[in-house]
Amino acid sequence: MTKLLVLAMLSMQPMSGYEIKSMLEMNDAKRWAGVLPGSIYNALKKLERDGYVEVVSLENSGHRQKAIYRITPKGEDYQQELALECLGSEKINYPTDLYTGISLAYEIPKTEAISRLKKNKKQLILESQAVKTGMNAKEKALQGDIPQLTKIVFEHMFNVIEAQIKLIDATISIIEKR
Numbered sequence: 001m002t003k004l005l006v007l008a009m010l011s012m013q014p015m016s017g018y019e020i021k022s023m024l025e026m027n028d029a030k031r032w033a034g035v036l037p038g039s040i041y042n043a044l045k046k047l048e049r050d051g052y053v054e055v056v057s058l059e060n061s062g063h064r065q066k067a068i069y070r071i072t073p074k075g076e077d078y079q080q081e082l083a084l085e086c087l088g089s090e091k092i093n094y095p096t097d098l099y100t101g102i103s104l105a106y107e108i109p110k111t112e113a114i115s116r117l118k119k120n121k122k123q124l125i126l127e128s129q130a131v132k133t134g135m136n137a138k139e140k141a142l143q144g145d146i147p148q149l150t151k152i153v154f155e156h157m158f159n160v161i162e163a164q165i166k167l168i169d170a171t172i173s174i175i176e177k178r
Contacts, residue, residue: 002035002043004086007052007071007079014056014070017041026141028134032157044069052078095164102171106178114172121168128161 009020021040029035047053052075059066071079098120105113135154139146146154 001033001086002039003047003052004079004082005029005033005035006040006043006047007075007082010053010069010071011076011079014068016059016066016068017044018066020044020069027138028130031130031134032153047075050078051075098164098167102167105171105175110175110178113175117168117172117175121165124161124165124168128158131157131161 005024006020009015009023015023017040021037024030024035024040025037030037044053048055048069052072053069054072055067056070057068059068101116131154135146138150
């Protein structure tokens with residue numbers, strides 16, 4: 001995923017590794033794509049080694065040189081290939097830890113199980129707020145013109161969080177009745 005996002009950033013314009021990292025942080029890529037900021041530099045090195053990106057200039061920044069990268073035609077093809085792999089991914093992400101905990105909840109003291117579930121629910125509510133903040137920031141950065149495909153991704157994220165909260169509420173209700 002990191003390589004794909006680095007290529008996507010460079011397909012917009014040439015950038016330094018720091019600029020790519022900043023853009024991905026601003027877009028909260030760690031949250032929605034699992035991209036860690038430090039992994040960007042490693043991905044850049046590999047992409048350069050494989051001919052998908054190239055250094056177009058070196059700029060002096062204090063005592064350091066800053067490399068400016070651009071995507072190559074080979075990199076554009078590779079970006080498409082990676083995007084197609086993502087679109088065809090059959091991977092389904094279930095909250096397996098939560099499912100396992102729920103399946104064993106009767107073996108845990110009732111108050112402790114409910115306490116942990118309520119804590120989980122609070123985290124999901126905070127996550128929903130963080131996604132909302134990210135959506136608002138993106139909307140502001142794009143001057144209210146969020147692409148439709150980005151909108152449906154945000155909508156799906158809210159639906160997933162809401163579904164998990166409903167699961168927790170239903171679980172708490174059942175545990176309370178026992």
